[in-house]
Amino acid sequence: MLSLFRVVSFGVELPDDYLAAVQHAVSEAGGDIVELENFTNDRFKATILAVGYDGDTAAGLSALRAAVKPVITDTLGTAVMPAELAGPHRKMLIMDVDSTLIKQEVIELLAEHAGKHMEVAALTEAAMRGELDFAQSLHARVETLRDLPVDVTERVRETVQLSDGAAELVEAFLDAGHVVGVVSGGFSQILDPLAEDLKLHYWRANLLGTAEGALTGLVDGAVVDRAAKEASLREWAEAENIDLAQTIAIGDGANDLDMLAAAGLGVAFNAKPAVREAADAAINIPYLDVARLFAGV
Structure with missing residues (x-):
């Protein structure tokens, strides 16, 4: 054949x-x-x-x-x-957020305000390489944010930068009638306004706990981890009646691996070596909209 x-x-x-x-x-x-x-x-x-x-x-x-x-x-x-x-089939694009849709790691931007940037950056790097359990690492990093004022999330949100080509990639998929979602081990307080601005269909992230105008140092609810990312891909594809073969997932860290494996095409974006090796394709230049060409969009 x-x-x-x-x-x-x-x-x-x-x-x-x-x-x-x-x-x-x-x-x-x-x-x-x-x-x-x-x-x-x-x-x-x-x-x-x-x-x-x-x-x-x-x-x-x-x-x-x-x-x-x-x-x-x-x-x-x-x-x-x-x-x-x-081909002409309706597709779904699903992406990680930190160091994929955006250039930065939001937890590190928040940690700068707590004077814990180096400590948190080291934990983030180890988690993304798969050396630490993601959920345990996230709880440890969020703990460093305890007692920061809630409005620090607004200040951090103002510094977030989309990856080069990210806006073009999202716009191209949306204009062609496809579905776009993002799933993040980061935080809803940062992601929600960004996702709304980009007019995404779906998004999911962790929620930072707050009390009396300050961060509690806790994550409210279940952690969005490796399993949750894959589950989001499957859930949203099913909701849109899109075959998994017509899905493209893009990420950079170990917690993206299950999502990349489940997608029709799993793409590593300037990723850790283990992720590049496991992915179906790898983009090693800083332009996210290369992925448009994979889907002919």
Whole structure:
């Protein structure tokens, strides 16, 4: 049987020798390049190959991804996905927030106001590498915020910056009639206004406890952890009657791994090594809207 794939190469610059190496790898793996399309904007360049493969989808994905993997560099990427992901079906994009949708880690911004930035940053890094249990790490980090005034969340919210290309990515999916959601191990006090501004369909995050005008140092309710992120993907896709094969998940840390694995395409964004290795695709340049090309949006 013939299976069709989309092979997307991208970089701030995209040298001819890199593209030639990708095409050679695809051909050597049994891929038949039937079409080539170039893309450029003011941030990055890309080349999209339409590739046929004599075999089923699983075999084709395995062969083509293995073939291009040795060609990929720290600044030049290539992703392989089934061609149907760029088809006319309604899709869902779901993203992590901290260091993915936005440039910063919100817990670290809050910790600066408590004079605990270095301590909290070290815990965050270890949790994102998967060295610490996320929920335990989160409770320890939130504890450092005890007695900060509630309005610190407003001051932090004003400093939050979207990742480059994030607004363009969200707008493109929404304009095409697709569903966009975000799920965060961060905090509703920061995420809610941002999600409303971006006109997202769904969002979920932890809630910082408050009492008498101050943070309590506790998380109210269940922690949004690795399992909750995957559950959110499945819940929202089901609610929108979207097949999981038509979902794209993007994240950077160990607590995103289950969500990335459950999605039709799991994308690591400037991620920790273990996440890059486990993901279906990796974006190693600071432009989130590269992911538009994976879905043909």
